Amino acid sequence: MKPVIVTPQTMRFDQPLTLQSGAVLPSYELVYETYGELDADRSNAVLICHALNASHHVAGLKADANGQAIPRSEGWWDNMIGPGKSLDTNKFFVIGVNNLGSCFGSTGPTHANPASGQPWGADFPVVTVEDWVDAQARLIERLGIRQLAAVMGGSLGGMQTLSWTLQYPDRVRHAVVIASAPNLNAENIAFNEVARRAIITDPDFHDGHYLRAGTIPRRGLRIARMIGHITYLSDDVMNEKFGRELKPLASALAAGDPDAAERLAYQYSTQAIEFQIESYLRYQGDKFSEYFDANTYLLITRALDYFDPARLYGGGSLSAALARARARFLLISFTTDWRFSPARSREIVKALIDNRREVSYAEIDAPHGHDAFLLDDPRYLAAVRAYFEHTIAADARGAAA
């Protein structure tokens, strides 16, 4: 199959955006990509909302300067979205958009604050899930789409999807909410807070103005990412993948040293890499600290903490809050996801049923923890495919008829 090559586009908004906090962003840009063709009646558009460290680059391969595909540059949901895939871009017009506050193109803390000409840094206003949805809604409007066939996202992307159905109930027909939750629980907030403290107390953080200081709080970013990674994986998959395997031993065996097991024991060191899991986490932390912005990490984890539609719309009741929703829902959760457990998805399902909304729910018995929403579980991909092929496509045809 011919590879899909995509080029990001930028849309500028000069109308000020009032944020949930009351702060006003005087102007901003959103970077986005699209896949497939918008049909004549503009009824086949699907918006994809991204999670913590992802971007608008959802599917396909990136183009180099000559328009040629860059190898291994697949979008983060390329296994799910493309021609003939579960979300089939031969039928749907898919939009990936980078959120405000990100470090991947849309206006964020690494950009210049127009008031000072210096990078925003810590002065970039706190943005919420609701703010992101408001900004996305303007983009959708500018693209001439009155109503989305669907909004879809996993994890924090699922929260945005849910919020779309509450902020713009008439502008979304279907909501596909995967591995998500109606809010963070205390343990989720706790992990976010430790990650934030690691970043903020890094001496290179400089109160968030590290770019002006010519530094980057890499130590804090590494710790934050290591913590994150632990919570993305299930206990089981970590044990299966790494267990208690020793790194030097594994390296020696890989290098064809058959006696290594006899010879190599513990190094008896607190600093050397002893176990494979340590090597994996350090690698993930190092890699992340090279490309992710620390202020963006703070903003995104805070947006997660703050999201709480029951509080915002329902006086604490999720059922009361979800009475606003008009969309039909597909929810999917994964049994070993302890970050956003199936119980949290079931809370949303219950609140929708309380309101007699149409909702499909699949709980996939997968070993991969929270990460499962990005992986190739065939039952998962089939469930999304079925929903788009039958429920959403039929509905789109109905809307067009």
Added chain:
Amino acid sequence: MKPVIVTPQTMRFDQPLTLQSGAVLPSYELVYETYGELDADRSNAVLICHALNASHHVAGLKADANGQAIPRSEGWWDNMIGPGKSLDTNKFFVIGVNNLGSCFGSTGPTHANPASGQPWGADFPVVTVEDWVDAQARLIERLGIRQLAAVMGGSLGGMQTLSWTLQYPDRVRHAVVIASAPNLNAENIAFNEVARRAIITDPDFHDGHYLRAGTIPRRGLRIARMIGHITYLSDDVMNEKFGRELKPLASALAAGDPDAAERLAYQYSTQAIEFQIESYLRYQGDKFSEYFDANTYLLITRALDYFDPARLYGGGSLSAALARARARFLLISFTTDWRFSPARSREIVKALIDNRREVSYAEIDAPHGHDAFLLDDPRYLAAVRAYFEHTIAADARGAAA
């Protein structure tokens, strides 16, 4: 009841101790406390092994300079151990000992390295669970105790208890292993590694020689403790205790401001304390960083990582390793403990049963996570009481007869 007032004692060992790593500690001191009276035939002694941040001060109140009780200075297992308590010091002679490498009195990284006169710091040798048990065994021998009625410990203390039965099978009649595991799994090691990286990458760590540099890596210690605390608590108990409660709102309500709920909303800040759980974790981190030594934290987490009797004695098989044990066992686990889950205790039970050893096992349905082993669950305290009153005491009488 008259309070039990205790004074720590110090025992010096001038015979070199060869550690598992091959390193030799030329001499060392162990700090310990005792409660109750050793009986004439020295058959009623119970050794308590401590976990990560505890010490020899297991029960009773500390004495001030005048021998008066210091208020609120109870030992960490005072609810379990004392006159008339589950482990009754009217019947048993209980010994609490501080481990090598600790920062609470026994020889450790904050002490002077005799070779240099400077604090050991990062040069203190890596010690293992087996090394601790060897050092404890010498103390027990010096106290004139040929055989312990029991060794008992929770978490890492349970690992030492298990190791006693393998290193000195004829010197321990009963092993009480609570909320423990036969080794750390990949997720446990992962959390330890993040905590260690937070400490080691703190610029105030100075390669572990921070005392010489006149600094303390408090940032790293804070992060390490925050991570630890999350893993000690269950998801449920965190939600019940803190949930999504806002700190400023709770403070205002506590100060008698009835309209606070109407007025106070989110602060929209990534750095301010917004939720109660954040306040709790920061407080725990700050407190810990004031009294705990960073090198000790590294050593103790590494001792946890390394412990693996199946590897050491059984060629990878726990059943083969536990064939060495002669003691009778009581194991206790807690349903919501996700750090050392009941499944890990059951592995030990199974390996003992494979060897036809006598073993009692209680799985307590408690909401408090790993922390439960330090708390006042009546079923838990009753299970320990019954074991000491019936099984161990009867056995001690038998040994005496």
